[in-house]
Amino acid sequence: MLKGKSAVITGSTSGIGAGVATALAEAGVNVMLNGFGNAAQIEDMRASLAGRTGVKVLHSGADMSKPEEIEALVMEAEREFGHLDILVNNAGLQFVSPVQDFPSAKWEQILAINLSSNFYTIKAALPGMQARNFGRIINIASAHGLVASPFKSAYVAAKHGVVGLTKTVALEVAETAITCNAICPGYVKTPLVEGQIKDQAKVHGMSEEALVQIAPRVGYGL
Template identity: 65%
Template sequence: MTDLNGKTAIVTGSTSGIGLGLARGFASAGANVVLNGFGDAAEIEAARRELDALGAGRVIYDGADMTKPDQIEAMVNSAVAEFGAVDIVVNNAGVQTVSPIEEFPKDRWDMIIDINMNSAFHVVRAAVPGMKARGWGRILNIASAHGLVASPFKSAYVTAKHGVVGLTKTVALEVAENGITCNAICPGYVLTPLVEKQIPDTAKARGMTEDEVKRDVLLAAQWTKKFVTVEQLAGVALFLCSDVAENITGVALPVDGGWTAA
């Protein structure tokens, strides 16, 4: 298991779903972890306490709004003040809307681009100077199979995730000689609250039942016919933060049951 004792990780969008699973993995590996996201305050505190007890590091919560660049910068600065450094950033925050392009709500387009793509830029921009000064850093951008291929009715999400992959490659080249790696993890479908919420919308848009959406849409392209798990994604993330992965950078790594291989 990767040992991250003494390291500090910020995981955006980590109060539920994939992000919480990733944060649990980092906490178990001994890292200090900054949780971030929205939700019920009592539930977030319960999750923070649970993760705090898993390893040698401490777990804190920062409610920075990922649509607000000043709050994002303040979150990074606060983590540095609390722990002395930010060594790992995991840009995971995401939202989704499923709609035909001609009906796509303009405000949802802006929100999806801000949260899914622009926030990653702002987190990286704020964290890289400290990583360069210490000569070590790991940047993980949670993209998607939709960062590599498209699906109908998800124009904003697909656009944002393709942008995240492009950002990953560019940053990787810029920081390659500074002991910093930057990679994207591209999951297939994980049965998270985000995915479960889009099933009824997809069913309506395609004129299908919800069970048909799961079988014939979500898992249709995943040749394993299995949903990806958050534990599997956490394992991949920890590997990319390990010393043996120091020459893996600029990669968009599919974890998608063979979806993008076909």
């Protein structure tokens, strides 16, 4: 069913995105990876995945905070694969701070990458999907798209926005063979989460080990 389809997965050089890209490639889907990181390691990942699965695997370093680079990413995928069938919006960024101390630049960056990038990828991908009357749009939101936790104002606001955007797009394409859904994961120990454990432990006045134990129950670290 998926063999021969093509996908873009943003933020897919590590964590959940890398897992999604691997699963799709193993199912026969051509994959456009996206994300920052060590260039040699990313190339090893790309080449290994392509060699192991036999599908076409490409990488784009498009910055998900820049609309023009997002549009170019989608256009490149359509040009290289001939069509874009699956869009997985996974790119994300986190920062932990009380609202009164939250840096304005961090707020803007998190909203751009965690929310606005979803809008721009969907905007760029929809015309082709509509022309072919087929598409699957999957937005990786978070449990924080449904509930809040302290010290994550930008992340929580962005993920609530992703859920709302998903609902709107789903309604707009409801009479076509295009779907738009959100997945709201709970606690997943990815590089994004590992990078904030120390900050969360400091904010809550507890050890990192204690934080990891209670995080799934109270929403810290998502």
